[in-house]
Amino acid sequence: MSAGAVIEFHNISKHFGGVTAVNELSFTVEPGRVTGFLGPNGAGKTTSLRILLGLVAASSGTATFGGVRYRDLPHPLETVGAALEAASFHPGRTARGHLGVYAIAAGLPRTRVMEVLTQVGLAAHAAQRVGGYSLGMRQRLGLAYALLGDPGVLVLDEPINGLDPEGIRWIRGFLRDMAAEGRTVLVSSHLLSEVAQSVDDVVIIARGELVHLGPLSSLDTDAAPQTIVDSPDRENLAATLTAAGISFSIGRTGLLAATGDPARLGHLAFEAGIELSVLHRQKAGLEDSFLALVGGGHSL
Amino acid sequence: MTMFLRCVSAEFAKIFTTRLWWILAIVLFCYIGLLAGGLAALFAGIQTGVISPDAVNTGGGSTDLGSLPALIYSFASSVGYVFPVLLGALATTGEFRHQTLTPTFLATPRRGLVLGAKTVTLILVGAGFGVVALAASVGLGGGVLSAFGVDALLIDSETWLLVARTLLAMGLWAAIGVGLGVLVPNQVASIVIVLAFTQFVEPLLRLAASFLEVTATIGNFLPGAASDALVGSSFLNLANPSASMPLDWWQGGLVLLGYALVATVIGYAVSWKKDVT
Numbered sequence: 001m002s003a004g005a006v007i008e009f010h011n012i013s014k015h016f017g018g019v020t021a022v023n024e025l026s027f028t029v030e031p032g033r034v035t036g037f038l039g040p041n042g043a044g045k046t047t048s049l050r051i052l053l054g055l056v057a058a059s060s061g062t063a064t065f066g067g068v069r070y071r072d073l074p075h076p077l078e079t080v081g082a083a084l085e086a087a088s089f090h091p092g093r094t095a096r097g098h099l100g101v102y103a104i105a106a107g108l109p110r111t112r113v114m115e116v117l118t119q120v121g122l123a124a125h126a127a128q129r130v131g132g133y134s135l136g137m138r139q140r141l142g143l144a145y146a147l148l149g150d151p152g153v154l155v156l157d158e159p160i161n162g163l164d165p166e167g168i169r170w171i172r173g174f175l176r177d178m179a180a181e182g183r184t185v186l187v188s189s190h191l192l193s194e195v196a197q198s199v200d201d202v203v204i205i206a207r208g209e210l211v212h213l214g215p216l217s218s219l220d221t222d223a224a225p226q227t228i229v230d231s232p233d234r235e236n237l238a239a240t241l242t243a244a245g246i247s248f249s250i251g252r253t254g255l256l257a258a259t260g261d262p263a264r265l266g267h268l269a270f271e272a273g274i275e276l277s278v279l280h281r282q283k284a285g286l287e288d289s290f291l292a293l294v295g296g297g298h299s300l
Numbered sequence: 301m302t303m304f305l306r307c308v309s310a311e312f313a314k315i316f317t318t319r320l321w322w323i324l325a326i327v328l329f330c331y332i333g334l335l336a337g338g339l340a341a342l343f344a345g346i347q348t349g350v351i352s353p354d355a356v357n358t359g360g361g362s363t364d365l366g367s368l369p370a371l372i373y374s375f376a377s378s379v380g381y382v383f384p385v386l387l388g389a390l391a392t393t394g395e396f397r398h399q400t401l402t403p404t405f406l407a408t409p410r411r412g413l414v415l416g417a418k419t420v421t422l423i424l425v426g427a428g429f430g431v432v433a434l435a436a437s438v439g440l441g442g443g444v445l446s447a448f449g450v451d452a453l454l455i456d457s458e459t460w461l462l463v464a465r466t467l468l469a470m471g472l473w474a475a476i477g478v479g480l481g482v483l484v485p486n487q488v489a490s491i492v493i494v495l496a497f498t499q500f501v502e503p504l505l506r507l508a509a510s511f512l513e514v515t516a517t518i519g520n521f522l523p524g525a526a527s528d529a530l531v532g533s534s535f536l537n538l539a540n541p542s543a544s545m546p547l548d549w550w551q552g553g554l555v556l557l558g559y560a561l562v563a564t565v566i567g568y569a570v571s572w573k574k575d576v577t
């Protein structure tokens with residue numbers, strides 16, 4: 001395994017005709033961590049990753065691995081392993097034939113082919129033509145291709161799409177293991193919930209622009225905390241909140257008070273002699289923060 | 301250099317890990333075998349008097365067909381050339397169609413090197429198709445000639461020169477297929493162009509060009525005419541013996557090579573080096 005290199009996007013922009021797919025995107029991805037590259041469909045994730053891999057030419061900016069552009073890497077497959085969203089197979093080739101072609105091109109030992117097929121759980125289907133593969137099997141074959149050169153950097157575009165629950169659990173463990181071995185792992189998804197269990201850091205883009213960057217916990221901002229409170233005597237409770245200057249709305253399970261301090265509400269109710277039937281803090285979830293960042297309605 | 305050789309090996313592996321090559325090779329063998337065998341029987345029958353010339357409507361009535369064996373053997377390229385073109389075009393357009401350009405360019409980011417390796421590979425596999433086609437035209441056609449008592453000229457050096465030039469022509473045709481594939485990456489469009497041009501457009505153009513001295517000279521530069529000049533014998537040349545002097549064999553080879561290079565270089569610019577999305 002080669003050492004995990006730092007991935008660096010520096011002011012990357014890409015215009016397709018009049019469409020700006022990526023706009024002045026800059027961020028770095030560190031080795032030894034799993035970084036989630038998140039954004040709704042059409043945000044520019046695939047385009048950014050293809051620019052990083054030299055498949056698409058950026059309109060401006062540079063993207064590098066340890067300071068080196070992909071096309072200048074002396075041993076690309078042994079440095080970076082990539083699995084991109086689109087299924088890129090000739091349906092008439094077997095999995096073994098498919099991987100064999102690229103092992104030859106990269107000068108890798110042919111034994112790697114069965115090793116990676118075993119690693120992704122496809123060894124039993126190695127001699128089967130890829131045209132008959134399910135979506136989940138294709139995803140695994142894409143991963144096998146990425147692993148062929150035992151690279152220190154993994155770039156995976158929506159690897160969880162199409163996997164069954166068992167496959168999802170498997171890939172979560174796989175991502176963690178790869179990072180634990182010191183590799184750089186960049187994994188894109190349009191659903192935070194898909195990767196929230198696996199990622200250390202998040203890079204969130206929307207409409208081609210960076211909207212958030214940081215550890216996963218940084219999404220846990222709880223910017224607008226709420227406490228749900230209710231009483232058999234709801235009118236009296238409402239009057240007490242108003243008197244204390246706490247705004248609220250009426251929700252399905254009680255009053256949604258705009259405060260993150262349930263103890264204060266309990267004390268107010270106690271002093272006013274109001275019996276409480278519900279009192280608990282409502283936390284905004286990671287997904288809510290994510291949706292707020294990317295502009296809600298865009299997530300499909 | 302080792303990188304280029306690895307690329308060539310990978311391109312060979314691409315061809316031999318799918319079924320297309322042997323399907324095309326089998327059809328090529330059967331097609332040329334039937335044609336060469338059947339026409340060898342017909343012409344040899346006429347030449348030896350087994351079949352009366354009056355029994356077949358030969359139009360001109362002349363039974364002087366030049367070297368009959370060479371004519372029969374040249375079917376390998378004069379008819380079979382469409383097979384290496386198809387192989388080259390399908391091998392190239394398949395990369396676009398099945399999006400295998402992505403893993404290809406990830407493994408070898410130098411795209412010009414990949415295209416060069418593909419061209420070299422297809423020239424060699426195209427020559428291999430030449431071997432298959434010659435096995436049919438010389439093997440079956442020559443066998444039929446011998447059976448009729450006509451000298452199959454198998455120990456004649458001219459015959460073996462024709463064999464060598466046929467291999468070269470078939471290799472160059474495969475390279476033209478690669479060039480067409482990058483020029484027209486749409487697989488269906490590419491196949492339609494190959495079939496329409498080789499089976500219909502070019503034979504008509506060659507016929508039309510042969511009517512005037514000046515157009516006949518231009519017609520010599522059509523790829524099929526250049527290929528026949530390279531190989532040195534073709535029934536299409538016999539069909540219009542009044543045509544102006546055809547190109548020398550080496551000129552024909554250079555014209556074919558020129559078509560392959562021009563198409564490949566332009567195709568590289570218009571499709572091969574573009575964004576892979």
Ligand SMILES: Nc1ncnc2c1ncn2[C@@H]1O[C@H](COP(=O)(O)OP(=O)(O)O)[C@@H](O)[C@H]1O
Pocket residue numbers: 016019020021039040041042043044045046047048577
């Ligand atoms: N080849 C292309 N031609 C024109 N527009 C494109 C092309 N590829 C992507 N786009 C546009 O760029 C934007 C970003 O797309 P993409 O990178 O695929 O987003 P994501 O992967 O985040 O879903 C979209 O608006 C998409 O329509």
Ligand SMILES: [Mg+2]
Pocket residue numbers: 042045046047085158
């Ligand atoms: Mg995408």
